[in-house]
Amino acid sequence: MPGDSPTGEIPMVDDTPAVELHSVTKRFGDVVAVDAIDLAIADGEFFAMLGPSGCGKTTTLRMIAGLEFPTEGSLRIYGDEVGTLPPNKRPVNTVFQSYALFPHMTVLENVAFGLKMQKVDKSEARRRAGELIELVQLGGLDGRKPDQLSGGQQQRVALARALVNRPKVLLLDEPLGALDLKLRQEMQGELKTLQRELGVSFVFVTHDQEEALTMSDRIAVMHEGRLLQVGSAEELYARPTTRFVADFIGQTNLLDATVADPKTAVLANGARTAVENTLPSGTKVGLSVRPESIRLGEVGDAPVDAAVALPGIITEATYLGHSMVYAVSVDWMRLEVRSPDVAPDQRHTPGSAVDVWWERGVDHLVPIDDSVADSSVYDELDAIDASGLAQAIDT
Amino acid sequence: MTVVESPPENAGVPPPDDHEPTGVAEATPEFEQANERAKRRRGFLLALPAYAYLVIFFAVPLVIVAVYSFATRNRFRQAELRDFNLDSYRALGDDLVRAIVQRSLVLAIITTLICLVVAYPFAYFIATRPKAMRNALLVLVMIPFWTNFLVRNYAWYVILGTDGIFSRITEFIGIGETRLLFTQAAVVIGLVYGFLPFMILPLYAAIERIDSRLLEASRDLYASGFQSFRHVLLPLSMPGVVAGTILVFVPSLGAYVTPEILGGATTTLLGSHIVNQFFGASNVPLGAALSTVLMIVMLFATVVYFRRSGRTL
Numbered sequence: 052m053p054g055d056s057p058t059g060e061i062p063m064v065d066d067t068p069a070v071e072l073h074s075v076t077k078r079f080g081d082v083v084a085v086d087a088i089d090l091a092i093a094d095g096e097f098f099a100m101l102g103p104s105g106c107g108k109t110t111t112l113r114m115i116a117g118l119e120f121p122t123e124g125s126l127r128i129y130g131d132e133v134g135t136l137p138p139n140k141r142p143v144n145t146v147f148q149s150y151a152l153f154p155h156m157t158v159l160e161n162v163a164f165g166l167k168m169q170k171v172d173k174s175e176a177r178r179r180a181g182e183l184i185e186l187v188q189l190g191g192l193d194g195r196k197p198d199q200l201s202g203g204q205q206q207r208v209a210l211a212r213a214l215v216n217r218p219k220v221l222l223l224d225e226p227l228g229a230l231d232l233k234l235r236q237e238m239q240g241e242l243k244t245l246q247r248e249l250g251v252s253f254v255f256v257t258h259d260q261e262e263a264l265t266m267s268d269r270i271a272v273m274h275e276g277r278l279l280q281v282g283s284a285e286e287l288y289a290r291p292t293t294r295f296v297a298d299f300i301g302q303t304n305l306l307d308a309t310v311a312d313p314k315t316a317v318l319a320n321g322a323r324t325a326v327e328n329t330l331p332s333g334t335k336v337g338l339s340v341r342p343e344s345i346r347l348g349e350v351g352d353a354p355v356d357a358a359v360a361l362p363g364i365i366t367e368a369t370y371l372g373h374s375m376v377y378a379v380s381v382d383w384m385r386l387e388v389r390s391p392d393v394a395p396d397q398r399h400t401p402g403s404a405v406d407v408w409w410e411r412g413v414d415h416l417v418p419i420d421d422s423v424a425d426s427s428v429y430d431e432l433d434a435i436d437a438s439g440l441a442q443a444i445d446t
Numbered sequence: 447m448t449v450v451e452s453p454p455e456n457a458g459v460p461p462p463d464d465h466e467p468t469g470v471a472e473a474t475p476e477f478e479q480a481n482e483r484a485k486r487r488r489g490f491l492l493a494l495p496a497y498a499y500l501v502i503f504f505a506v507p508l509v510i511v512a513v514y515s516f517a518t519r520n521r522f523r524q525a526e527l528r529d530f531n532l533d534s535y536r537a538l539g540d541d542l543v544r545a546i547v548q549r550s551l552v553l554a555i556i557t558t559l560i561c562l563v564v565a566y567p568f569a570y571f572i573a574t575r576p577k578a579m580r581n582a583l584l585v586l587v588m589i590p591f592w593t594n595f596l597v598r599n600y601a602w603y604v605i606l607g608t609d610g611i612f613s614r615i616t617e618f619i620g621i622g623e624t625r626l627l628f629t630q631a632a633v634v635i636g637l638v639y640g641f642l643p644f645m646i647l648p649l650y651a652a653i654e655r656i657d658s659r660l661l662e663a664s665r666d667l668y669a670s671g672f673q674s675f676r677h678v679l680l681p682l683s684m685p686g687v688v689a690g691t692i693l694v695f696v697p698s699l700g701a702y703v704t705p706e707i708l709g710g711a712t713t714t715l716l717g718s719h720i721v722n723q724f725f726g727a728s729n730v731p732l733g734a735a736l737s738t739v740l741m742i743v744m745l746f747a748t749v750v751y752f753r754r755s756g757r758t759l
């Protein structure tokens with residue numbers, strides 16, 4: 052089913068995408084690691100592949116690097132088919148997870164390795180390696196061995212070692228995973244700056260949705276070998292097209308709903324909400340509402356023009372410093388509500404009765420894609436062009 | 447088995463001396479020092495049986511051999527521990543001894559090189575298999591040890607003989623019978639066969655420890671398959687290469703059984719020559735001197751080899 056993969060729109064800089072995958076499939080024995088992926092990564096783009104472990108994102112990256120070959124499909128880098136070319140014949144370089152620095156070489160030898168293999172003139176190689184070492188702020192550490200460096204420094208060596216070859220595409224496999232939080236945030240900023248300065252396409256694999264959201268121009272969400280959705284952080288967050296994406300990108304409340312007509316969906320308790328859609332009436336869907344989109348007030352506070360208003364009871368209240376997170380039990384389910392913190396005497400306490408509501412336009416329909424019983428519905432939804440669905444929900 | 451398994455552990459750079467709590471002693475309270483002493487004492491007690499065994503059955507006989515190398519022979523050609531002299535050492539300069547040493551060295555070097563070239567790809571192959579298969583292959587490597595060394599050498603005697611399979615095949619395809627038995631080639635074949643596992647195992651241990659992502663990284667950084675081997679795999683597996691070559695070279699140089707059975711009388715090697723001094727020629731001091739020199743040279747060479755490879759690692 053190559054036609055139904057949501058490739059999204061590519062912000063074109065150059066006509067030729069940096070990396071282009073056409074129904075690329077990778078099987079290991081009986082296991083389908085990557086399932087017919089279509090993807091185009093633009094020149095100069097910071098592109099993230101996001102998903103839980105085992106979703107196929109690393110395998111996809113390794114196929115671009117040439118460390119795995121696709122079982123089926125075509126893989127192009129700047130228009131050239133590279134499907135079965137070995138890694139040393141591709142204009143890409145990789146920053147490996149946990150860096151894979153050569154332990155028997157110094158920082159300088161590590162960084163100059165790629166140039167040496169390409170038989171670049173020795174003094175030229177030295178100069179370029181030195182430049183890169185300066186660029187990643189490791190000046191003066193040329194003679195150290197990797198085990199004499201901190202995690203953050205090793206990370207920089209790995210980066211310099213890849214970038215010194217002036218790759219057309221830089222692949223990064225969870226490059227920040229081994230760093231502690233503070234260093235990670237620092238490196239996120241640096242990577243972003245570096246990418247902008249060099250103008251090289253970065254393809255970045257991560258399981259950390261926050262990392263993907265903060266750094267990338269576009270994000271591809273993968274799950275169980277399939278590409279679920281590609282789009283900017285805003286698109287994925289505001290208009291997830293699948294239940295998985297809605298859940299994975301930030302947190303969300305997913306309410307069971309049924310399509311009534313092209314403008315309305317009905318919740319389990321009979322409440323109606325205006326969401327435009329192109330689905331046949333009776334289709335079971337999920338209604339996604341972000342925790343911070345839900346308002347909370349005393350009983351009777353809900354405005355008349357709210358999209359949906361429900362009575363509920365606070366079951367938990369958690370103080371997070373800048374905000375409060377409430378668990379609210381409504382009739383048939385539990386909702387998570389996040390609201391800015393207020394004075395302690397105005398906070399809601401567990402056990403108190405409240406009204407929850409949200410405004411028009413903040414809720415979105417997502418297909419129920421993880422239910423076997425509803426697989427026919429899923430196929431139907433699947434057949435609808437993803438961007439069409441997104442537009443339908445948007446209005 | 448311990449003989450096979452342990453050298454790779456020591457083969458690399460000798461571990462830094464961080465066992466001694468230098469500098470810590472002043473900083474820690476007395477009971478911790480006492481604890482440290484107790485720990486060392488316990489370690490010593492545990493090692494005591496092995497120490498005792500090695501001293502009694504290894505060090506003492508070596509000293510006896512060394513002492514006998516300075517002994518004199520009486521007119522019945524028996525060694526007597528008096529009038530200590532250097533006659534036996536002077537006799538080492540003989541043309542005969544020199545020829546034997548040279549021949550032994552050449553054969554040992556050839557054997558070691560063949561073992562290295564054959565074992566390396568195989569060790570790499572094992573190390574890159576899935577875990578279950580790795581263990582199965584290692585068991586296969588060790589299966590020959592389950593049969594007596596002498597028996598295995600006689601097996602080669604049969605195989606290489608004029609009625610053996612090689613000869614039969616060459617006869618069958620019409621190039622006549624092959625005379626392999628009682629040649630130096632036969633000795634090399636036997637030695638390679640006998641010592642190959644001692645090369646494979648340390649190489650395997652060294653290669654298995656190497657992070658496969660390093661090889662991927664090198665390929666990603668434009669190394670061809672050969673460059674990747676030359677610049678990453680080989681240097682990182684040097685501890686295994688060093689251990690393996692020593693484990694093969696040393697016993698090859700002093701080999702006795704294999705040359706005796708497969709080499710026949712025409713290719714006397716060092717091992718046989720030493721044995722002949724002790725029993726046949728009844729020149730115990732000369733045999734002892736040969737053994738002592740061989741051992742010292744070997745020890746010295748090993749230390750130098752370790753040091754040198756240790757530095758380049």
